[in-house]
Amino acid sequence: MIREESEEKKFLYNRMSLRSPVLVLGAGFSRGVENGGGKELPDGTHLANELFSAVLESHKKQIEPEDMELYREDRDDLKKTCDNIRLEKLVKERDDYLTSRMSGCHCRPDDYHMWLREYPWRHIFTLNIDDLVEFIYADLPKSRQPHVHIRQSSTLNSGAATELYKLHGSVKRPDLEYVFDSTEYRRYAATPSWTLESFGTLFLTNDVVFLGTEFQEEDLLIMLERLMDLVKIDCPYHYFFLTPRLNNRQLRRRIRDESNLHLLEWDSRKFLHFINQNFTVMRDIRRKMRDYGMVFYDEKQQEAQAEGVRYMSELYLGAPPRPIDFFKNLDIVRPELKERAGQLAQRGGRQLVVLYGQAYVGKTCAAIRLGVDLMGKGYEFCRFDMSYSMNASNYQDLVLEYLAALPEGTKVAIMAENMSYYYSHIKQILERCPENVESLIVLCTANRQDHVSKRYLLDQYETLEEIPISEHTSDSRFANEIYNQLEQTNHLNKLRTYGDNRRERVAYIRQLNDLIDVLYVSQEGRRFVRHYADWLDEKPDDVNRRAFLMLCGFAALGVSHLSMKPFLDMTTQCGMSVDMQSFLKAYGDAVQLQDNRLQLRCSRLLWAAIQKWLNADELLEWIRATVCFLARNLREKEENQRNEMFQKLIKVNTLHKQLGIPLDKILDQLLLGLEPLCKHLSYYWVQRGICHRDLTHFEEANSAFSEASEIRNNTSFHIRHAQAKNYMEWGVWALEHEEGRAYYYFDIGRERLETLIEKAPYRYFAYSVHTYVDMMVRYYRKSGERMSEEKLQTLALLLQRLLEQNDRLGPGITKTFLDYCHENGCKIAEAVAELGEKYRARYPNYSFDHAEVVFDSDDIDGDDELENAG
Structure with missing residues (x-):
């Protein structure tokens, strides 16, 4: 049945919001505009009359009188008139007239025709030879002007946003001839035509809007007849016929009977007004988001189709993945991801998916594959990484503004790289996602150590899905x-x-x-490491090599990419005058510059290849110089990539455990020298306190933590946690070195940590319980005392609370606690026994044979103010 206009209008809006349809223009589209001489363009009947007068009548001396009378009777029929012109061998005269009459089309800036460009059309097919569409786009940047294909022309895509196919010829290229009479129609249909083949392919793989035609053009009817036979009722694409009059009874009947065919009795003005009213906001928000770096994969898919077979991927050579790699299915799809997009789409709603792993193991490819697969499930997919110059709050606001502009019922998947430090803002985006978005799936990639250390920022987010991505191929x-x-x-x-x-x-x-x-x-x-070790052996020991080693060292600390200007600023600060052209020429095999960002190829493996040339003293000096450069412009609690880089470069646990730099070197050659420039930042004092504590300088650690606490107005949960842990570590140390004071120190820390646990929100409660249980077990193991049943009961109840709150870090610390109970022959309190049963029920496949260290309580940081902190 023919559906209500309001129903069809809403459906058309939703389809055009998700993906650009193919647009087919008939003669009615150009109605009302003027040519270069100021004359209004004629419709078919008027054009037939004009051609009769200008061509046949002006040459009547060479035409038989009785033929002339027959031609006069046909003067209202454009095709018959053109047939008669061919019969009299006046085609050149006809073409000259058409070229003059249809050239120089223009309209006022406020004319409704100009609204055509307010929608991001990818493919426009027109039966008109006039240059109106070219005029509409003429004052836009070249990248937004349509690339024109004429009849059989197969000119290559220029990369322009829109492809314009002129099926009947163009006044811009009269030498390619026009299609008006029967002979030209037959020749056109019989000759292989790239433009017609393109239309056939696009017709079967996109929605199509027909505008400005009453479906009386012979070639359009033939084309529709052929294509409709190929389109079944269950075709996923939809075809919209926009015409004030539909006299073709067969087509009207098909629209009535088939669910993917739609009729709206609109003329061109009404449709373009619909675009103006509904899509200007979308056009503007997309343009704005592109300016901030958002990449829309529906646009990239169209570019991939235009590339054809000419594209040569460098994905297997270690180049950064490009969207086209995924549309051409060149990526290696991990077995565990093959059904994941379908599962996510079926679940719907608001979801966060974190793909985490070591550096350079394929996290980005896995995330893009999920996004592209979600496109096939009806999702709009875009990628929006947080830029170096942006702060996390602005990022959050931009995403929410974009989501609010989307049409009702839209499904969206957004991918963002390296977002661990900003998980709380991702969570805010999901929780504040506007109701017009039916489903939002955020795909985040994360370095494993960053994800583990910042996982607490996600609180109890129920729809979080964590997908570990490994380099291992043994499976x-x-x-x-x-x-x-x-x-x-x-x-x-x-x-x-x-x-x-x-x-x-x-x-x-x-x-x-x-x-x-x-x-x-x-x-x-x-193998990679052997190749690059030999490769680096051949490089001269110059400024470029030092800059490359610095880049490798920073990557090992989690600084995975650098914008070009900050990189040059930092190398200058480190005493290196780097010429980027020379640097990229020398190290382009391992360093890539894309979108103004430098990234190491295979940084995880490069680290193994370059370590013999990198010494701790030089690396610490580069870090010191860079941190001094960064610290000048950092403010407390600022959330941006500068602050993230600052934190990663001075993080004591990473420098010591991952890079193997001795703690005393970290303190003497880095942290102490940073005090003049970093003393206004609490994170600096916390890291200095951690370093002092791990060197058993407990009093100095207390002093550093106190400086940090003062900067945060004594309200930071993180710093209070660090202070409590310092006292407990002091107590454990004192068991061997100051035994008489051991319980005193430990008890101060225990009381403080218990107080924190009582008032802790979930995100910090889990970490403090982990630290509390770990320190209690360590103290009592080392002291040889047996923990009282009352304390065992307390610890067991706390661990059960973690279980109830779906704590993802629980199995390892629970194993540590249960081991202690077993080692000491403790009478198994009721709560302890219940804890073991509950954890085994919750984690049936978890091995309790080996405790898993999956967190470091020193990592807690961020917006952690305590209420009623006094």
Whole structure:
């Protein structure tokens, strides 16, 4: 049945909001505009009369009188008149007239035709030879002007946003001829036409809007007839016929019977007014978000289609992934992700998905694959990373502004890289997502150590899904998936030398057990670390090499990318005068510049290759100089990438445990020298306190924590936690060095931590309970005393509360506690026994044989003010 206009209008709005349809323009679209001579363009009947007068009548001396009378009878029929002109061999005269009459089309800036450009059309097909569409876009930047294809022309895509196909010719290229008479129609239909083939392909893979036609053009009817036979009722695409009159009874009947065909009795003015009213906001918000760096993958998909077979991917060579790699299915899809998009889409609602792992293991590719797969489930997918110059609050506001502009019922997937430090803002976006968005899925990537340390910022977010991404290829399914993809894309290359057949090569992939190494061997014939160790051996010991080593050292600390200007500022601060052109020429094999950001290829493996050239003293000096540069412009509690970089560069646990730098070096060569420039930042004092504490300088640690607390007006949960832990660590240390004071110190810390636990919100409650249980077990193990049953009961009840609050860090610390009970032959209190049963029920596949260290309570930081902190 023909549906109500309001219903069809809403449906058209929703479809056009999700994805740009193909637009087909008929002669009615140009009605009401003037040509270069100031004359209004004629409709078909008037044009037929004009051609009769200008061509046939002006040459009547050479035409037989009886023929002339017959031609006069046909003068209202454009096609018959053009047939008669051909019969009299006056086609050149006709074409000259048409070129003059249809050229120079223009309209006022406030004319409704100008609203055409307020919607992001990707493909426009027109039966008109006039240059109206070109005029409408003429004053826009070249990148937004349409790239024109004429008849059989197959000119390559210029990268412009819109493709304009002129099916009947163009006044801009009269030499390519027009299509008006029967002979031209037959010739056009019989000749292979790239523009018609493009229309056929796009018709079957996109929604289509027909505008400005009453479906009386012969070639349009033939084209529709052929294409409609290919479109079944269950076709996922929809076809909208916008015409004030639909006289074609067969087409009207099909619209009535088939759910993906729609009729709106609108003329061009009404449709363009609909665009103006509904899509100007979307156009403007997309333009604004592009300026801030958002990438819309529906636009990238259109670009990928235009690339055709000419695209040569460098994904397997370690280049950053491009959207086209995923639309052409060049990525290696991990088995565990193959059904994940469908599961997420079925769940709907607001969801946060964190894909985390070591550096350079494929997190970005995995996240983009999920996003592209969600596009196939009806989601709009975009990528929006937080830029170096943006703060997290602005990022949050921009995303919410964008979401509020979307049409009712939109489903959105947003990907953001390296967002661990801003999890609380991601959570805010999800919680404050406007009601017009039916479903929002945020895909975040994160370095494993960052994710583990900042996981507490997500509180009890129920729809959080954490997906570990590993480089390991020992799994048989994954190894076979890698082999299949390399074979299918003709990239097995040198991997063939490591086995005579598929079975042997898959076995070698499993043996390498590193995805990046597998891809590198397949292209280069040897493993990554060996290649780059030899490569770096050949480089001169100059400023470029020092800058490269600095970049590698920072990457090992979690600074995964740097904008170009900050990189140059930092190297200058470190005494290196780097010329970017020279630097990229020398180290372009390992350093990539994309979107004005520097990123190391395979940074995880590069670290292994460069360590023999990097010494701790030099690295600490580079860190010191860089932190001094950053600290001048940092403010307390600021949330941006400058502050994130500052925190990562002076984080004591990472410098000591991951890079192996001795604590005394960190203190003497870095932290003490930073005091003049960093003394206004609480994070500096907390890290200095941690370093003092781990060097058993407990009094100095107390002093540093007190400085930090003063900066935060004595209200920071994090700092109070650090102060309490310092006293408890002091007590454990004193058992061997100052035994008479051991319980005194430990008890001060215990009381403070118990007070914190009583008033702690969940995000901090979990960490403080972990620290409390860990320190209690360590103290009593070392002292040889047995913990009282009352204390065991208290600890067990606290751990049960973590279970009830779905604590993700619980199994490891629970194992530590239950081990202590077993080692000491403690009478198993009721709460302790119940705790063991509940945890085994909750984590049936968790191995309690080995405690898992998955957190560090020193990592707590952020907006952590306590209410009633006095």
